[in-house]
Amino acid sequence: MFIDWLKVSQEYDFDLPIISDTSFLAVDTFTNELLSTSFRPVTHEGSYSSTIKIRISGRRITVDGNPSRINRHDNLWGFETIEQCITVYNDLLAEYGLPAFTRCTRTEIRQGQSGAKTSHIWADGCTIHRIDLTTNIAVGEGNELPYLRGLATQRIGHSIGFLYRNGRTVDWTTSGNGKGARLQYRKAYDKAFEILHKHMPKVKKAFGENSPEFKYAQDIYNYALETGIVRFEQELKSEFLSRERLCFWGLFDEGEYLTLHKEFLGVDERLKVTKMDMASIAQQLLLENIVDTPRAANVTASYAHLWMHGQEIVCSQRSFETHAARLNRIGINIRNSCDLTTFSTVFIREMREINPIKGIAPPTWYKRPNHLQRVAA
Numbered sequence: 001m002f003i004d005w006l007k008v009s010q011e012y013d014f015d016l017p018i019i020s021d022t023s024f025l026a027v028d029t030f031t032n033e034l035l036s037t038s039f040r041p042v043t044h045e046g047s048y049s050s051t052i053k054i055r056i057s058g059r060r061i062t063v064d065g066n067p068s069r070i071n072r073h074d075n076l077w078g079f080e081t082i083e084q085c086i087t088v089y090n091d092l093l094a095e096y097g098l099p100a101f102t103r104c105t106r107t108e109i110r111q112g113q114s115g116a117k118t119s120h121i122w123a124d125g126c127t128i129h130r131i132d133l134t135t136n137i138a139v140g141e142g143n144e145l146p147y148l149r150g151l152a153t154q155r156i157g158h159s160i161g162f163l164y165r166n167g168r169t170v171d172w173t174t175s176g177n178g179k180g181a182r183l184q185y186r187k188a189y190d191k192a193f194e195i196l197h198k199h200m201p202k203v204k205k206a207f208g209e210n211s212p213e214f215k216y217a218q219d220i221y222n223y224a225l226e227t228g229i230v231r232f233e234q235e236l237k238s239e240f241l242s243r244e245r246l247c248f249w250g251l252f253d254e255g256e257y258l259t260l261h262k263e264f265l266g267v268d269e270r271l272k273v274t275k276m277d278m279a280s281i282a283q284q285l286l287l288e289n290i291v292d293t294p295r296a297a298n299v300t301a302s303y304a305h306l307w308m309h310g311q312e313i314v315c316s317q318r319s320f321e322t323h324a325a326r327l328n329r330i331g332i333n334i335r336n337s338c339d340l341t342t343f344s345t346v347f348i349r350e351m352r353e354i355n356p357i358k359g360i361a362p363p364t365w366y367k368r369p370n371h372l373q374r375v376a377a
Helices: 082-095 144-151 191-207 212-227 238-243 255-268 278-287 294-308 317-328 370-376
Strands: 002-011 023-027 034-039 042-045 051-057 060-065 107-111 119-123 127-138 159-163 169-173 184-190 229-236
Touching (some): 002 082, 051 082, 060 082, 127 255, 144 159, 144 169, 144 184, 191 229, 212 229, 278 294
Antiparallel strands (some): 002 060, 002 127, 023 034, 042 051, 127 229, 169 184
8 A cells, every 4th residue: 555645734833934926815895904815835846747736824834745756757656654755745845945744742622713613623743634545456457347347336335336438447436426525535447548548648748759758658558557457546535534533643553544445445355256147146145155045045146137137126125135135245236226337247356267466566677766765765
């Protein structure tokens, strides 16, 4: 697991220098009294079209971006700890004469201004507002699309899988249509496809088709294609981080991030059915010890058969829930409508048709950037 995006802030007990060349003034139109001043964020541009945003608001500094991407033209692998990311951010802040982010040692509840009833938790260090956790999974060349179709049939809690029209991306939201992720946004996508259509054109335009940079981009694409990399990304949003008390750097165990991410990576563990016919479903129910008799297996398989063909399932609610729970344990969710354009019949791991390797290491020729080597040292 590595970090693909990080938004953090810290409030200081002294005035900060102005680094923006544009300010916005809030003025009382009746008294002409100056109410507040805000400054446009500074976009720090590194090499290879990488950017980080730095905003100063009063005595607060906010940095928003991808620390694994700065001064790099690829981020197939990135930083694995918050400390590594913060070290990169602190180097940038030093360039602008700004103080560094520090770990929190304490928090306290503070009331809003002017007697407001609202309150907020103040920390004496760095607060995390967004963090994206990422893992590359190798499924083998040519297996990316069937694997993603299989993932699209699975739920994560109350979130429903949604397969994009091109079949290259799956995400999970409560609405099931790619929208409405308030606390956590999770997705998986074909990394080689993303490199080919987004990354390589930028490198070609910036450096030319015959440049070493473009040749290296081609090598990265070929590696992702031949390995069959599917990238899992999980965005933890500010509300979720605050609710779970995972926002105050230094006051929580970062292993909790890994635990959350492993739960996400386990979404493929129930994809076990080889062929979606009644016989194989019934057999799988028996092999998994979900039912005790062939008769019970065949009855439950018949419900899946009706669901697959869009026919109405007529039974009591209790009976429906019983069979739905059985089928759900082998990756068939008859509570959702069956979309045969996204439904997958692949085996994952257990039947060895697709054997996803999670958390693969970069190849020996992969270039670790200078700042990554220094931080990791």
